[in-house]
Amino acid sequence: MIPISDENPTLRTPVMTYLLLASLAVVFVVVQGAGQGYPLIASVCNWGMVPGELTHLAPVGLHVPMSPGVDCVIDTEAKNIFTPLTSMFLHGGWAHLLGNSLYLWVFGNNVEDSLGRFRFLAFYILCGLAAALTHVVLNGASPVPTVGASGAISGVLGGYLVLYPRIRVRTYFPPVFLFHVPAWFVLVFWFGEQVLTGLPELSPMRRDASGGVAVWAHVGGFVAGVVLVKLFENHALVRRRTALGEARAVWE
Template sequence: MFPLKDENPTEKHPIITISLIIINVAVFIYTFVYGNAEQIINQYAMVPKQIVAMEELYTILTSMFLHGNIIHIVSNMWFLWIFGDNIEDLYGKSQFLLIYFGSGVLASIAHTLFNPTSLMPTIGASGAVAGILGAYIVKSPRANVITL
């Protein structure tokens, strides 16, 4: 099932959700249209073995803004758009950002714990978006979500 929209109206304009989508899309466009994608991904993607060695720790955050292809970014941003506005409305801007980035960081740490010797670069906002989706399910378990 692929969500098309939810029937869970919000009271406030989701400025943080929209800002995150704009930033992610801008980074994607820069990476693949104007930048050297391979170099950017190698520099800013998270590599578990480097994290275990306490090297390149900033990549735990920067990797959340990189996406490998159009399907990757569109699916992540679509889910963020559908569910993020409600979580931002319920929790407020600061708490929303804490959930988003906290979930992304925890997902990266979990991935590193399960793959400590991996040299495979890890990218994407999937962990952060999954945290938003989890918060949505907890806070709006009876919300009607229209799916394809």
């Protein structure tokens, strides 16, 4: 199930959503070499979040194979403290980047429209940090770098669920079906899928059950979005959106 668009016009141009999308693309192309070879691996090793480095539970000097002949090495550099933030702007490949960008494109503009540009940025970053914290708590000794905007974007999805649960979302059901379904259905289904995928990870016997995806970071980001979005809501913008919706209803 893949969301394509929603029936939810905005009052203002979603400048911050566009800037975030642009920053993800620029970082991937310029810093990560568009996903090619050494620049990708180096960026993930140097600026990805390694739970074991933050908790100091991973042994210093441990080598984590990334590709033939190239390893990440656990260290104690001061920059590691910034990796929960820097990792939000890195991705592991084109599919990772495009998937995250699609969800931010579909759902970010309307959340920004109710929060305002800078509140939305703060909300986005806090949700990403909450997602990172969730991953660290559940994988404190992991030496594996984690990258991606998924945690922050999960917070945007949680915020959208609270703000616009009944808005209809144009959704693609592979291989050929396209439906307009309520946002709550899309988002609750997505959240349930993350939880079900992550449950086996809680068993020490099956730590790789999610296939390397940090699904509990998604869960943590989504819950943070649900909890925080009303605190960041701009009431003046919400009133304008409500008035616009009522005016459209009269004309229809």
